[in-house]
Amino acid sequence: MKKFLKTVLGIFLILASNALACTGITVKTEDNKMIQGRTIEYGEGNLNSKLVISPRGKEYQSLTPEGKFEGHKWKAKYGFVGASLINELFIGEGINEAGLNAGLFYFPHYGSLAKYEKSSAKKSIVDMQFVSWILSNFSTVEELKRGLKDIKIVNIALDEKGNPLPTAHWRVGDANGGNIVIEIVNNGEVKIHENKVGVISNSPDYEWHVKNLNNYVNAYAGNAQSYELNGQKIFSFGAGTGALGLPGDITPPSRFVRAFYFLSTIKPINNSKEGVEEAFHILNNFDIPIGVEYSKEHKQYIPKDLPSATQWTAISSLNDREFYYKTMYNSQIRKVDLKKIDFSTVKYQANPLDKKPEESIEELVF
Template sequence: MLKYIGILGCIMLLTAKISEACTGITLKTKDNKQIQARTIEWGESALKSNIIISPRDYKYQAIMPDSKNGYSWKGHYGFVGASLVDDSYIGEGVNEAGLSAGMFFFPHYGSLSKYLPEKANESITDMNLVSWMLSNFSTVDEVRENINKIRIVPVMVFADGSVSPTAHWRVSDAKGNNIVIEIVNNGEVKIYDNKVGVVTNSPDFQWQTTNLNNYVHLRPGSVATYDGNGQKLFSFGMGAGALGLPGDITPPSRFVRAFFYLSSTPTPEDGYKGVTQAFQILNNFDIPIGVEYQNKKDVPKELESATQWTTAINQTDREFYYRTMYNSEIRKIDLKKIDFEKVNYQVLSMEKYKIQPYREIIVK
């Protein structure tokens, strides 16, 4: 009970100021490797994220807003994921079958089923949904077929009846199927095929894809010189075709920018180049700490960046990569080397030392 009160306290902190900003992208390599990559931002405090190793046949228990037990299940698949706030809440992960799932903050638009104590045994919270998908399913089609069989409720209900902001979810499989799940209108599940390979935050996914039409003029490269009324007009440098590409950190602008980078970069040759290219693209979405504060005195001192971690997942080869705000070195977990039948449930620190290592080059 004390642990749960602590979790709720953390979530109340997270919902006090809405400033989480996540950017997700999808790449496919020439040799048909499926790559999912994303950032996760929170500029208020550390998200207390860890690496979670969950075995096959692990037993899960959802806890309801009134701290009572909700739906419980025994998982079929082992997975690796990164947690948020509490180790039972997975923000991004991939299972041994290659299914990947992640949650992206969706304030003002997401609207979950109302929590009903009499239906607790068929309910999970939004913070449990990634674990539920990764532990149970191997394909996007299986997720589609089963998501309406459970009630997805808010993790918190406040005294005035209001609820904590929720998320929407990107789900993809090793076959290349890719969807965005949004829950609106008090529990209505909407599923969109993610053909553009991008997801950010609010507004809804359909609005975001429609908004791309406002940037139909953007293109890679430069523009031709021409004369206008006797005035010779020319580009100051490369990239003039992208003039007008939004550079701010709002979700719609990040969505447009991610789509432009994805559609203009070359298709990577293989999984190695796909993962490294994903991290290179997401460099453009790192958010420096403090940009959401009007007063610099309010900026938390313990954070190096609002982008707390970045992940890339090679679904085809079952590989999970990550880097953090403390250490930009890319680290890898190979799921193929984990025996999910025998491995124990584990919580691994993302960082041994919260400091960026440097290597001095000695000149002789």
């Protein structure tokens, strides 16, 4: 166990100096269905993500920043399905049998958790196990808000200088339409934002991102109007000139703006099937090629086994209790129907996201 914990914490120390990029969106349908989607990016190594199926009644205990299983204990009220990060203990995104969805998004420089104290270990949950705690305990956003008062979120570990590692902020949504962003700042101050715009990325904080949308008030669907000036006709070269000025880089503020633009300009979505498909189409725009973050002099350090910095994209259909995903190795969309799982009897399991790390290509022979 000590070797396992040392290895896991060692990986987190490496991740602490590099950026995890994530983009999340909410698609709402004409028949009042909720679809939550997101990507996760990391270009320095394989996150070793697994498809985790956790049963109802499973007993959990949180790690402490000391690397010991001495934190908060709980017994799962709900079963869930999710994708892990680094280790199966740490769920990055998932949905439970009640239709509650939760996921973590990297939040460096802004997230500031409560300082861990041994005296409050039994109420402490490390940030990387927060999603598991949410999914296994609650059915709605309102239930979660009440439950947050009973626990304290602390950092998974400290770096070599004794400083807490960068943490996350979290998006949570339910089948009733509840949709919030949880940010913990100022050494433990919990802020809950109603996610009215249906978007989340990384730093800065959610309120900053929403204010920043005002810089793009002129962006709209379609084309700008042609006009004539001094006998010279000024016209659009092609489709989409209403979007001129949208940022195209991969920074969190730019991804937030683009995601909002795509959400605000999509066609009416009639049902959850269309919603899932549309969510994948939108998130395709945030697929980051592997070499983008490496400068010319660092190209030799690009990992040879990573085909993409976007390691997986996941979609949760909250009302239909379905979890969809595709990966950097295989763009075939896969689906887990939680309604077909008996969470009272299913065994806990963590399976590879891909049976084989290769693209599923169909050859057509004529």
